[in-house]
Amino acid sequence: MPDQPYTDDDLRAEAARQHAALTEDPEYMCVGEQMADHIVESTREDGAPRNWDSVLRLNADDYEQFEAAQRRVHALVAGAADVSEWAVDLGADGLEPTGYVLSVGAAERTIARIHFAFEPGMHDDMRTALVEGVGQAIADAL
Structure with missing residues (x-):
């Protein structure tokens, strides 16, 4: 009789299920909050990395460009392929x-x-x- 009533495959399957659930329905406002202070990768190339907030919010009243980018990021996350099982298996291996x-x-x-x-x-x-x-x-x- 095994030491526990589950297998390593059961653990991986549950981890993959939970990983997928985390990205299933991203909160739109949280996407923007997470973007604001993170570096826009292409700005690293010129040696002056800047965050999304500084790149797209030119002044306190100008949110259109930031919100457009936020909508596109949200759509990319929401439409991303579910590779949770792969991600969990890579980490486990x-x-x-x-x-x-x-x-x-x-x-x-x-x-x-x-x-x-x-x-x-x-x-x-x-x-x-x-x-x-x-x-x-x-x-x-x-």
């Missing part, structure tokens, strides 16, 4: 998501996308070789 991504399809339409996660200690050369190998295998098959 000790893997870290990376910026390595392969997209398959024409410029106007992506038909498949592969995101890579690796063991934290894996060397960049090996990561690159794995991504390139998978990419080449896909190219050969198409």
